[in-house]
Amino acid sequence: MSDKNPYIDELSGTETTGHEWDGIEELNTPMPRWWLWVFYTSIVVALLYAIAMPSIPLLNSHFKGVLGHSDRAAVNQEMEEMQARRAVFATKLLDTDLETIQADPELFRFAMAAGKSAFGDNCATCHGSGAQGFKGYPNLNDDIWLWGGSFEDILHTLKVGIRATHEDTRIGLMQAYGRDGLLTADQISDLAHYVQNLSGNGIDAEAALRAAPLFQETCSTCHGTTGMGDRAQGAPNLTDAEWLYGGSYADITQTLYGGRQGVMPNWNERLPSETISALAVYVHSLGGGEDTPPINTENLP
Ligand code: HEC
Ligand code: HEC
Incomplete structure (x- = not known):
């Protein structure tokens, strides 16, 4: 036992709390210094964060934070930017022929992605997820076409449907x-x-x-x-x-x-025109797409 502090453990030389049970003493080991620093720093960071970012709930809203950050606003802005980018592509897809779309790799990629996703949502139920078709529902991967496999033919089939309600629908009896x-x-x-x-x-x-x-x-x-x-x-x-x-x-x-009498709905009222164009690009690309037939000048005035 030391004279200065009676509560020093003889074996380890560490201060004790003074508690002792049957000769077993409780050492008073201090927190390691690094741990304390981390602890105090995290408190400071938390306080700064709470001041900078949206944090404390108020009655009707919340404290907006000095930096004024908002995840919702950020998402909205990203969405707006994306829609603006899409709108540019969408307008480019309207009234365009396949050559023009293929000549613009970015536009072509956009059309393929949009077409594929719209196909999964709207067409796979009847034509199969791989467009492989079923009995009565044509396979769209092969080069056998009932109504024609050029980009223009496919686009027209999609717009007016087959034995559908469109006034110019495709009809064969x-x-x-x-x-x-x-x-x-x-x-x-x-x-x-x-x-x-x-x-x-x-x-x-x-x-x-x-x-x-x-x-x-x-x-x-x-x-x-x-x-x-x-x-x-x-x-x-x-x-x-x-x-x-x-x-x-x-x-x-x-x-x-x-x-x-196979029936396919007309999509002109169900899907936006740019989606129909994208679908025509996608279906045309599936393997059986045909070149645009030369214009028959005989019937022109
Ligand atoms: C309700 C079922 C149904 C849905 C949904 C459907 N189709 Fe069809 N589709 C048919 C049927 C049936 C035919 C064949 C009609 C016939 O016998 O002439 C057909 C024919 C076609 C043809 C013409 C094939 C050829 O050989 O000329 C194309 C192209 C086509 N579908 C694409 C699509 C696309 C793209 C979608 C999604 C937007 C779609 N279909 C959704 C039932 C459907
Ligand atoms: C007025 C036009 C027309 C006439 C006439 C006609 N067909 Fe068809 N035929 C069609 C059309 C259109 C289809 C496709 C129906 C569909 O896609 O749902 C078809 C489909 C078929 C099919 C199914 C082919 C397949 O791939 O499964 C056969 C077989 C067929 N016809 C045989 C005949 C025979 C035999 C006759 C004479 C008795 C005949 N057709 C007369 C228009 C006609």
């Missing part, structure tokens, strides 16, 4: 030849063999042969004398072994018996 009594069951059966035969899939060549005149008489106005189809009427090519409604004998007889 595949009638219910069986249900409406236009053809007999035998004729339909023969025609189904004929159609199968067109894509080299025939099983009953005799039946196909029997139906040849009937096909020319009844079906060729839309599907063409060789069965290659007619885009002006949305009549599919029957020779390519790719089927919208299935190519089995049963599928084809069903098509002929009950008719087919």
